[in-house]
Amino acid sequence: MTEPIRLLLADDQALVRGALAALLSLEPDLTVVAEVSRGDEVVPEALRTGPDVALLDVEMPGLDGVAATAALRAALPSCRVLVVTTFGRPGYLRRAMEAGANGFVVKDTPARQLADAVRRVHAGLRVVDPALAAETLATGPSPLTERETEVLRTARGGGTVAELAATLHLSEGTVRNHLSAAIGKTGARNRADAVRVAEANGWLLG
Amino acid sequence: MTEPIRLLLADDQALVRGALAALLSLEPDLTVVAEVSRGDEVVPEALRTGPDVALLDVEMPGLDGVAATAALRAALPSCRVLVVTTFGRPGYLRRAMEAGANGFVVKDTPARQLADAVRRVHAGLRVVDPALAAETLATGPSPLTERETEVLRTARGGGTVAELAATLHLSEGTVRNHLSAAIGKTGARNRADAVRVAEANGWLLG
DNA sequence: GTGACCGCCTGACAAATGTCACGGCCGGAA
DNA sequence: TTCCGGCCGTGACATTTGTCAGGCGGTCAC
Numbered sequence: 409m410t411e412p413i414r415l416l417l418a419d420d421q422a423l424v425r426g427a428l429a430a431l432l433s434l435e436p437d438l439t440v441v442a443e444v445s446r447g448d449e450v451v452p453e454a455l456r457t458g459p460d461v462a463l464l465d466v467e468m469p470g471l472d473g474v475a476a477t478a479a480l481r482a483a484l485p486s487c488r489v490l491v492v493t494t495f496g497r498p499g500y501l502r503r504a505m506e507a508g509a510n511g512f513v514v515k516d517t518p519a520r521q522l523a524d525a526v527r528r529v530h531a532g533l534r535v536v537d538p539a540l541a542a543e544t545l546a547t548g549p550s551p552l553t554e555r556e557t558e559v560l561r562t563a564r565g566g567g568t569v570a571e572l573a574a575t576l577h578l579s580e581g582t583v584r585n586h587l588s589a590a591i592g593k594t595g596a597r598n599r600a601d602a603v604r605v606a607e608a609n610g611w612l613l614g
Numbered sequence: 615m616t617e618p619i620r621l622l623l624a625d626d627q628a629l630v631r632g633a634l635a636a637l638l639s640l641e642p643d644l645t646v647v648a649e650v651s652r653g654d655e656v657v658p659e660a661l662r663t664g665p666d667v668a669l670l671d672v673e674m675p676g677l678d679g680v681a682a683t684a685a686l687r688a689a690l691p692s693c694r695v696l697v698v699t700t701f702g703r704p705g706y707l708r709r710a711m712e713a714g715a716n717g718f719v720v721k722d723t724p725a726r727q728l729a730d731a732v733r734r735v736h737a738g739l740r741v742v743d744p745a746l747a748a749e750t751l752a753t754g755p756s757p758l759t760e761r762e763t764e765v766l767r768t769a770r771g772g773g774t775v776a777e778l779a780a781t782l783h784l785s786e787g788t789v790r791n792h793l794s795a796a797i798g799k800t801g802a803r804n805r806a807d808a809v810r811v812a813e814a815n816g817w818l819l820g
Numbered sequence: 821g822t823g824a825c826c827g828c829c830t831g832a833c834a835a836a837t838g839t840c841a842c843g844g845c846c847g848g849a850a
Numbered sequence: 851t852t853c854c855g856g857c858c859g860t861g862a863c864a865t866t867t868g869t870c871a872g873g874c875g876g877t878c879a880c
Contacts, residue, residue: 420722421700421721421722422721422722422723422724422725423634423698423719423720423721423722423723423724423725423728424630424633424721425725426637426724426725426726426728427630427633427634427636427637427725428629428633429725430633430636430637430640430725431632431633431636431637434636492629494627513629514629515627515628515629515630516626516627516628516629517628517629518628518629518632519628519629519631519632519633519635519636520632522629522632553826553827553828554827555827555828555829556827565807566802566803566804566806566807566810567803567804567807568803568804568866568867569866569867570866571803578828578829578830579829579830579831580830580831581829581830581831581832582828582829582830584867584868584869585828585829585830585868585869585870586828586829587867587868588867588868588869588870591868592869596772597772597773597774598772598773598774598836598867598868599806599867599868600772600805600806600809601771601772601773603806604772759856759857759858760857761857761858761859762857774836774837775836775837776836784858784859785859785860785861786860786861787859787860787861787862788858788859788860790837790838790839791838791839791840791858791859791860792858792859793837793838794837794838794839794840795857797838798839804837804838805837805838
């Protein structure tokens with residue numbers, strides 16, 4: 409038998425991380441060589457342990473999974489990346505693929521399929537949930553401009569326009585205008601609704 | 615050796631559910647006899663398989679984990695309940711304990727401790743993260759009245775006051791007043807902020 | 821070059837939101 | 851009983867929010 413596939417696991421929830429390790433260790437051709445809980449630990453640990461495939465969660469402290477994907481692909485091109493995420497948000501898939509991910513799996517998929525996804529990614533194939541891929545293509549890229557995204561992202565905290573304007577160094581009128589544009593583009597009724605829609609589509613990463 | 619502890623797993627994310635099953639099956643004295651993905655499947659499946667301990671996630675479709683706890687304790691009192699949740703929200707812990715849960719574990723805890731938690735719960739002990747327990751006591755119960763909670767819960771969708779008033783069969787002024795009270799009690803600046811705070815504390819379950 | 825277009829920025833105005841003071845209702849304390 | 855306090859419901863008022871028309875600067879096609 410050939411050498412087993414060496415895996416790095418990155419997930420901020422220790423219980424999930426450990427459980428995934430147990431699940432994947434059941435496969436004789438897979439071995440977990442590293443586990444980290446933060447996005448900014450991915451590259452150092454990968455350089456130290458030299459995994460063949462990295463399983464990265466999107467929601468992580470320090471550095472989100474998409475940014476970690478880009479950093480890891482740059483630092484260790486031989487290591488494939490399989491993004492594993494809770495939320496099947498179109499924007500996440502798009503951004504992850506643009507960042508160089510080789511596969512994208514949501515945590516709803518049956519456990520038995522995970523090992524196969526790892527093997528396919530390791531073999532150089534792309535792994536993507538077909539339904540999510542279709543939704544991503546249908547949704548299209550984010551219609552929001554950079555400033556609109558930034559304003560909406562800041563508005564998540566629930567502050568008033570005056571506060572947003574202060575932190576962004578803009579006039580209140582400008583902030584209101586960006587918010588209005590975002591509301592229109594997302595088809596929302598509200599600032600709060602616009603935040604919800606944009607977040608659900610994965611347009612507020614970062 | 616005595617009979618192994620029989621487990622029921624309830625989590626809406628198939629991958630996490632399967633991974634937890636793999637993790638717990640490594641222990642010789644534990645055996646997973648049932649897995650469900652929805653809260654409303656917990657009681658029927660438990661009645662069919664007769665587990666000793668049920669591991670329930672809080673966030674589930676059909677019936678949330680707290681309601682499932684209450685239903686399970688009523689339908690099968692011999693089965694202990696260990697609630698396993700992503701978010702360490704004070705309100706969740708309080709509500710779960712009031713519903714009759716025997717233990718409460720967040721998904722941040724190390725994987726090795728999960729099996730011990732199961733054994734302790736099975737032995738009749740209570741298992742609670744001390745830090746979360748302290749935070750729960752410090753935070754206290756929800757300061758929101760029933761109506762305020764209901765209005766705030768409905769306001770999550772991001773609708774306008776007129777819509778809220780229509781769905782709740784109230785006057786617009788009344789809705790505004792409840793929202794204002796909720797904003798004051800949560801220390802928020804905004805309706806949106808109040809929703810965030812209440813949700814973070816686990817005050818909007820249901 | 822120049823015109824069309826797009827994103828960014830801003831102030832004025834209408835519409836919504838949040839605050840306040842008030843009255844009715846119910847349950848417990850004096 | 852009567853009083854008190856909490857919750858619910860409501861309308862009037864000030865504040866905040868969302869919309870609109872418009873000015874400025876850059877880029878691309880022609």
